[in-house]
Amino acid sequence: MQAELQRLRADIGRLEQARRALEAQLAGSVAPSAPITTSAELQATLRRFLKQVGLIVQAEKCVIMLYDEETGDLVATSPALGISDEEVAKFRIPATQGISGQVFREMKPVLCHDAMSDPRTVNEMSALLKVRNSITVPLVAERKNAEDMVVERKTIGIFHAYNKRFAEGFGEEDVALLKSLARNAAAVISTAKTYIAVADEKRELEHTFQSMVSGVMVVSGEGKLRLMNAAARQIFGVPRGDRLGGRLQEVIFNSDVEDLVNNALTSGIENIRELSIFTPEERVFQVQTALLRDDDQQVSGVVTTFNDITELRNVERMKTEFVSSVSHELRTPLTSIKGFVRTMLDDSEGYYERDMQREFLGIIDSECDRLVRLISDLLNVSRIESGRSLELSLKRVNLPELIERRVESQRSYTSRHEFVVHCDDGFPELVADEDKVDQILTNLLSNAVKYSPEGGKVTVDARDCGDTVSVSISDEGIGIPPEHLDKVFLRFHRVDSMDTRQAGGTGIGLYLVKHLVDAHRGSMEVTSEVGKGSTFKFTLPKTQPEQEGSTE
Ligand code: ADP
16 A cells, blocks of 8 residues: 555656656746846746756755866855755865766766765765755756857756655656756856856946046047046036937037047047036046057047046146245345345445334344244145154143233234233143244234234134133134135135235145144134134143143
């Protein structure tokens, strides 16, 4: 009775198998009609294939192992049938070992009726996957020529089907079925891998092309715009979705660029030029054309690149202006010094009395101070520029006294300004670099005077804020336009107006002030209204980390 039942089961299994085989034949191969270009498509196709194979040969589990040329291993791949992803991840064996290795090397199927006792199996994996019996066939990819003749044959891996259902084990008819199915699968896998590699490469190139900072566009030999990356689209205001393919002049409206491209196409002249392009604000680009040639060296198009050099040109311009303003700032006090010295030297008759001479010497002295300040500013800028930090020489500083001294010296330069100083009572000493705080105050105070040519009140307000102290210096001068407020601390930046030009300057004062405040781990802010005046406020901590408790 038991034996009868078993035979019946086997018959049903065989019938089922035959029916599925027929179905598979009717359905054609596993090869999909359109080429597979993504890993996801390949996975979906393999999943269908494994399910089909499982039904046709009545296997509980199926897995594909692909040969890894780098390690020389056969590596199980997902998806598999009846095997979890974790088990698949563990399943890799050298192509020299076990039944897998034998099938791979010999390119012949192998049947195994009792996996656990078969000496050829790699037992560990058989136990893990609970393999009772198996059939393994090679995955051989064939390359055919135009006459459909096989010109190359390559084993790309192997295919395992495990644990025959409804019967003791796999038989020869399963081998035949699996061999032909595996041939299809190998063809699909190897073609898909090639397509995926090409598609991946294409995607990578596309991403690189699109994320380039420089604008790039390609124009065909017929003058049609073929490609444009995101940066180029932005330069010429071509929306992302807009299709290309039209003539260049229909898409970008810039005769200089057209001339450059046409010149390359018609005369074969590759060129490099600096062009101003409105994007919509005016920017300077270095535009370069390079010819594209086909295999026969015929010109097939032009690649044009656009590098935005606006900032570079701005810095160059600012540097030139800086050199001329520094020369001016150096010459002014020197002219004055020279004038007064000459006057006294030429005064052989003693025309100028002692008081007058002292006044001249006083002017010479303050002009010398001005020169020393400018030179020390320049030296500090070069220190910062070369990446060296501004070292602090810390000591206890009496800020109200320092403020008073600096205000006094400013008073002596101007009669048009009124100076008002507010200082909190019992103002504490702070630990700082006195010369540098002096430089901060001098720069801010001299700016307050310089940029209020009509005179007015200059107010200094010093406050004790607990862990920090703050000093604000306000004037009633020309003020700063809002769009310049965050730029005045940049090196060489000057607001360009009649008043500032007349005032003279180098554009490094506030840049330095900011760095000197930063070196003390302080902060800096500015508020201003054009025509009403400006307030510069800096805040410094009362102590500095390295020197806490160890100052003079
Ligand atoms: P400089 O005064 O040598 O030009 P600064 O770095 O000290 O350089 O200042 C940068 C620019 O900020 C000045 O050119 C000026 O346009 C503006 N500025 C600075 N201080 C004031 C102020 N108190 N009022 C108005 N504008 C100012």
